[in-house]
Amino acid sequence: MKIWLKFCFIAGLCLVLNACAASKVTLPSEEEQKARWEKFITHTIAEKPYILQGSFRFGDKDNTNRVNYIFWSNGALPLRVDVMAGVGASIAKVREDTEKVLMYLVLEKRAIRMANFGEINPLVSLGMPVPLSFYEMSLLLRGGFNNVLQELHLDSVKSKKAKHEHEKYTYYFSSINMDGLVQLNELGMPVHCEIDNTWAFDLQYEEKNAMLPYRVVISSLIGDYKAILLVKERSTPPVYKAEDLIFELPKGTEILDD
Numbered sequence: 295m296k297i298w299l300k301f302c303f304i305a306g307l308c309l310v311l312n313a314c315a316a317s318k319v320t321l322p323s324e325e326e327q328k329a330r331w332e333k334f335i336t337h338t339i340a341e342k343p344y345i346l347q348g349s350f351r352f353g354d355k356d357n358t359n360r361v362n363y364i365f366w367s368n369g370a371l372p373l374r375v376d377v378m379a380g381v382g383a384s385i386a387k388v389r390e391d392t393e394k395v396l397m398y399l400v401l402e403k404r405a406i407r408m409a410n411f412g413e414i415n416p417l418v419s420l421g422m423p424v425p426l427s428f429y430e431m432s433l434l435l436r437g438g439f440n441n442v443l444q445e446l447h448l449d450s451v452k453s454k455k456a457k458h459e460h461e462k463y464t465y466y467f468s469s470i471n472m473d474g475l476v477q478l479n480e481l482g483m484p485v486h487c488e489i490d491n492t493w494a495f496d497l498q499y500e501e502k503n504a505m506l507p508y509r510v511v512i513s514s515l516i517g518d519y520k521a522i523l524l525v526k527e528r529s530t531p532p533v534y535k536a537e538d539l540i541f542e543l544p545k546g547t548e549i550l551d552d
Contacts, residue, residue, distance in 0.1 A: 321455055322453040322454070322456075322462045326463075327451055327453055327462075330478045331448060331451075331463075331482070332482070333482025334476070334478050334482040334483070334484070335440055335446055337438070337440055337482060339369075339433070339436050339438040339441070340369065341370055342368070343368050343530060343532065344365075344366065344367065344436065344528065344530055344531075345364065345366045345528070345529045345531055346363075346432065346435055347363070347365075347527040348362070348524045348525040348526045349361070349363070350362075350363055350377075350521065350522070350523055351521065351524075352519075352520070353519070354517070354519050354520070361377050361385060363375060363376065363377055363378070364376045364378075365428075365431075365435070366538075366539075367534070367539065368533055368534050368539075371391050371392050372389060372390060372391040372392075372539045372540075373389070373390045373432060373539075374388065374389055374538075374539050374541075375389075376388075385399070385401065386399055386400060387400065387541050388428055390410060390429050392410060393410055394407055394408065394410050395409075395410050395428070398541065403544065403546070403547055404548045405543050405549045406549075407549065407550070407551050408551075408552035409552070424493075424512050424521050425472075425489065426442065426512075430442045434510060435510070435525055437483065437507065439483075439487070440484075443470075443471060443472065444469055444470045445470045446467050446468075447468045447469065448465060448466075448467055449467060449468055450465075451463055451464065451465050451466070452464045452466075459480055460478060460479045460485035460486060461477060464476075464477055465477070472489040474488045474489035475487065475488050483497070483499065483504070483507075485497055488515065491515060491516075492514065492515055492516060493515060494513045494515055495511070497510050497511075498510075506525075508524065508525045509523070509524055509525075511523075
């Protein structure tokens with residue numbers, strides 16, 4: 295008799311737990327589906343001076359590298375970037391504007407000039423083969439991932455019951471730069487995105503400002519390469535002067551034009 299009662303108690307407990315789990319799985323609504331996409335495509339970020347500081351870890355499972363970065367601009371191009379080793383030694387200085395990218399490799403005493411929006415991603419020269427330019431990376435970290443995609447067209451939507459809010463709807467899109475899919479939270483901010491069947495992005499947002507990602511994981515869908523972007527500090531400085539966004543090349547620098 296005691297065994298039977300024990301069995302009934304366990305069975306009842308399982309039913310209660312399953313009911314609780316099921317209650318968290320909600321059926322998506324078409325109205326909510328449309329609202330999230332509208333929030334996503336209409337989201338804007340303020341064009342104002344900023345500084346972003348953080349770290350960038352990248353590589354495959356057998357070879358991982360870590361650098362620190364500082365981004366700063368007046369909110370649009372031109373953009374300045376400093377890349378430093380973990381101990382603080384400068385590795386590269388970068389200036390990106392609407393026409394070109396100038397990247398000075400400090401240890402090699404060599405500069406590379408290339409057309410912006412060209413076929414070669416400047417980050418590849420630093421051993422960081424991620425599918426973003428420096429400016430696009432700054433947009434991503436400031437909450438402007440929709441600006442990275444540019445001129446989005448929604449092709450289709452798939453909805454399902456899900457415990458996690460962002461998994462309720464998967465939006466398949468095409469754009470000027472890339473095609474792919476994105477999953478959005480209630481605020482219309484991307485939590486998971488895949489582009490060109492090649493790269494995946496997973497974003498986590500700050501508690502104090504739910505529109506700003508503090509951690510972005512970029513993973514290859516065709517290999518084991520992974521990059522992790524962390525934002526450690528954000529600040530709003532006074533407006534930069536033109537000279538604040540340039541740097542002089544040391545005398546004797548070898549200059550390569552791509």
